[in-house]
Amino acid sequence: MTRVDCISNRNIRIIVAYVQNRVGQSEALFEGLPYPTEEYNCASDFFLNEDEWTTYENFEKIFRRARELVGEPYFFFNCGASCSFTGAWGRLTYFARVFRSPKDGFHRLPFFNKTFNDTKEIRIVRPTFYDKSSKNLRLVLQVRFHDDFDPNRDYIGDPYLRGIISSIPSLWGLPPAAVKEPLNPYDPVKLFTEEPELAPYGLSPTIEGNQLIVRDPISGNKVVAGKKIILVPERINGQGVYLGKYSELPTPSSQVGPDEKTAILITKTITTTSRILLKQGEIFMAPYSILDVTFRPFPFLRRLLQALRPHGRSNETDFLLTDTIERLRENVEAKRAAYAALERTNAELKEAKKELARYAAELERRVAERTAQLVEARAQLLELNSSLQQKVEAQLLELERHRELRRYLPPKIAERILKDGTEFGRNLQRKFMTIVFSDIRNFSSITDSLEPEEIVQLLNEYHSEMIEIVHSYGGTLNKIMGDGLVIFF
Numbered sequence: 001m002t003r004v005d006c007i008s009n010r011n012i013r014i015i016v017a018y019v020q021n022r023v024g025q026s027e028a029l030f031e032g033l034p035y036p037t038e039e040y041n042c043a044s045d046f047f048l049n050e051d052e053w054t055t056y057e058n059f060e061k062i063f064r065r066a067r068e069l070v071g072e073p074y075f076f077f078n079c080g081a082s083c084s085f086t087g088a089w090g091r092l093t094y095f096a097r098v099f100r101s102p103k104d105g106f107h108r109l110p111f112f113n114k115t116f117n118d119t120k121e122i123r124i125v126r127p128t129f130y131d132k133s134s135k136n137l138r139l140v141l142q143v144r145f146h147d148d149f150d151p152n153r154d155y156i157g158d159p160y161l162r163g164i165i166s167s168i169p170s171l172w173g174l175p176p177a178a179v180k181e182p183l184n185p186y187d188p189v190k191l192f193t194e195e196p197e198l199a200p201y202g203l204s205p206t207i208e209g210n211q212l213i214v215r216d217p218i219s220g221n222k223v224v225a226g227k228k229i230i231l232v233p234e235r236i237n238g239q240g241v242y243l244g245k246y247s248e249l250p251t252p253s254s255q256v257g258p259d260e261k262t263a264i265l266i267t268k269t270i271t272t273t274s275r276i277l278l279k280q281g282e283i284f285m286a287p288y289s290i291l292d293v294t295f296r297p298f299p300f301l302r303r304l305l306q307a308l309r310p311h312g313r314s315n316e317t318d319f320l321l322t323d324t325i326e327r328l329r330e331n332v333e334a335k336r337a338a339y340a341a342l343e344r345t346n347a348e349l350k351e352a353k354k355e356l357a358r359y360a361a362e363l364e365r366r367v368a369e370r371t372a373q374l375v376e377a378r379a380q381l382l383e384l385n386s387s388l389q390q391k392v393e394a395q396l397l398e399l400e401r402h403r404e405l406r407r408y409l410p411p412k413i414a415e416r417i418l419k420d421g422t423e424f425g426r427n428l429q430r431k432f433m434t435i436v437f438s439d440i441r442n443f444s445s446i447t448d449s450l451e452p453e454e455i456v457q458l459l460n461e462y463h464s465e466m467i468e469i470v471h472s473y474g475g476t477l478n479k480i481m482g483d484g485l486v487i488f489f
Contacts, residue, residue: 004340005053006118006149010088012047012059014164015066017088018079022070029062029069056119056153063156064196073275076156080163084170102169102177102295103128106139109165119154120145125241125290136294140236140243141165144185144288151185155195158184162291169295177295182244183286188212188226188264188278201277203270210249212264217272225268225278231261231286243290244283261287434489436475438466443483459483 019026030043035054040046047054047062067075082088106128113122126140143161145151158181166176192203192214203214205225212226230247233240246265249256256262263285270278440446440462447455463480470477470487479486 003053003118004055006056007054007059008050008116009047009052009054010050010116011160012054012062013050014083014086014088015063015079016048017086018082019066019069021082021086022072026066026069029065033058033061053118060153060156063160067156067197074159077159077163077166080160080165081167081176083164084167084176101298102172102174103137103139105168105171106141106165106293106295109141117157118146119149119157125236125243130297131294134294137297138292138294141291141293142241142288143291152187152190152195155186155191156197158186158289165291165293172298174296174298177293180292180294181289182281182292183242183263183283183288183290185286185288186284188284192277198277201272203277212266214270214278216270217277223268223270225270226264226266226284228262229265229283230256231263231283241290242286242288246283435478436487436489437484438487439482439484 016026016029019029027044030047033043033047035043035046035058040049046052047058063076063079066079072078107124110122110124113120121144123142123144124139125142126138128137128139130136131138145154162179162181166179169175169177189205189207189212192198192201192205201217203217205212205214207213207228210228211224213222214225215221216223228249230249231242232245232247234243234245235241236243242261246263249262263283266278266280266282266284268278269276269280447458450458459482462483463485466485467477470485474489476488477485478488
C-alpha cells in the first residue's frame with residue numbers, strides 16, 4: 001500500500017541539482033508548497049534533506065515547474081541521467097563506490113528503489129547475462145506500481161527512472177546504459193487526454209473496436225495507431241513473465257479468457273517535428289513495465305584486476321553498508337509514521353470541529369425553518385377554523401330553512417325550492433286548488449279534562465300525523481290554528 005509521503009527527497013535533490021546546472025537558479029520550485037514548518041525554517045531546508053519524504057503531489061509540482069524552467073523536450077529522462085555528473089545521489093554515492101561493478105549496482109536496484117519512492121516495486125526478472133549478439137551485458141527489470149496507485153499519474157516518473165538506471169554504469173567510468181521499455185502499464189487514451197506533457201499535441205485518442213485511433217499531429221488526419229492484442233507469458237526461472245510476446249485477437253468480438261491479459265500494441269509511429277509520441281512496437285496497458293537494460297562490461301584488464309582483488313572485506317563492508325541503510329530507512333519511516341499519525345489526529349480534530357460547526361448551523365437552520373413552518377401552520381389553522389365556522393353557520397341556517405319548509409310543504413316542493421332558490425316561482429301558473437279545513441271533533445270537551453301539558457302533547461302528536469298524511473298526498477299545510485288546519489291541494 002502506498003504511503004501518503006511516498007517520494008524520498010533524494011529525488012528533489014536530483015531535480016534541483018539538474019535545474020541549477022542548466023539555468024543557475026531553482027528558488028521558484030518550492031514556492032507555496034506545504035512542508036513541516038514546525039521542524040524546518042524554510043521549504044528548501046526540508047525538500048533538500050535527503051532523509052525526509054514528501055507527497056507525490058509536491059514531487060509532481062516541483063518536477064513540472066523544473067521542466068518549465070529548463071524547457072527541454074526530454075527533460076525528465078535527462079534529469080534522471082544527470083546523477084552521473086551532478087553528484088546528486090547524496091550519501092548513496094559513497095555506498096555505490098563499494099560495489100565492484102555496475103552489475104552489483106543493478107542487482108541492488110530493488111533495495112535502493114525503496115529508499116527513493118513508495119509507489120512502485122522493482123524486481124529483477126532476468127539477472128545480468130552476456131549478450132553475444134551485442135557483446136554487452138544485459139538484464140531485465142520489472143517495474144510494478146502498487147495496486148492503490150494509478151500508473152498514469154506517474155508518467156513523468158517513467159523517463160526519469162530510465163534516466164537514473166542509464167546513469168549507473170557512469171559511476172564506474174563506463175558509458176550510460178541503454179534502457180528499452182517494450183511494455184508499459186499506461187493507458188494511451190488517458191495519457192494523451194489528461195497528461196499535461198502530451199495532451200497539448202491534440203491526438204484525441206479513442207478505442208474503436210480493437211483499434212487505437214489518433215489524430216496525426218503533422219497531417220491532421222485520423223489514423224490507426226495501434227490494436228488490441230493478447231499478451232503471452234514467457235517462462236523465466238520457472239515463472240510466467242510478460243516480456244513483449246503476444247498473439248492476435250481472432251476477431252474484434254472475440255472473448256478473452258479470465259487468465260489472459262490484453263494490451264495495446266502500437267502499429268504506427270506518431271511523431272511531431274521534435275518528438276516521438278508513439279513508437280511502433282511499444283505495448284501499452286500491460287500489467288507492469290519491462291526494462292531491458294544493456295551496458296558495456298569492464299575492459300579485460302580491469303576485470304583481471306577485479307578478479308585479483310580480495311573479496312572478503314568488500315563483501316563484509318557491502319553487507320554492513322546495506323544494513324546501515326536499512327536501519328536508517330527504518331528510523332526515518334518510524335519518524336515519518338509518528339508525524340503522519342499526529343497529522344491524521346490533527347486533521348481528524350479539525351474535521352470534527354468543522355462537523356460540529358456544520359451541525360450547529362444546520363440545527364439552527366432547522367429550528368428556524370421549523371418555527372416558520374409552525375407559525376404558518378397556525379395561521380392556516382386559524383383561517384381554516386374561521387372558514388369552517390362560517391360554513392357550519394351557513395349549513396345550520398340552511399337546515400333550519402329546510403326544516404321549516406318541510407313542515408308546511410310536501411318534500412318534493414321543499415326540495416325544489418331549496419334547489420332553485422330565487423328562481424323558484426318566477427314562472428307563474430294558474431291551477432285549480434282544493435282547500436281543506438280540519439279540526440278535532442269535540443276538542444273543547446276533550447281538553448276540559450286535560451292538563452295543559454297533556455293538551456300540548458296531544459296537539460303535537462296530532463299535527464305530526466296530519467302533516468305526514470297531508471304530505472303523502474301532495475298537500476300543502478297553510479295554517480295551524482290550535483286544533484284546526486288549513487290545507488291546500
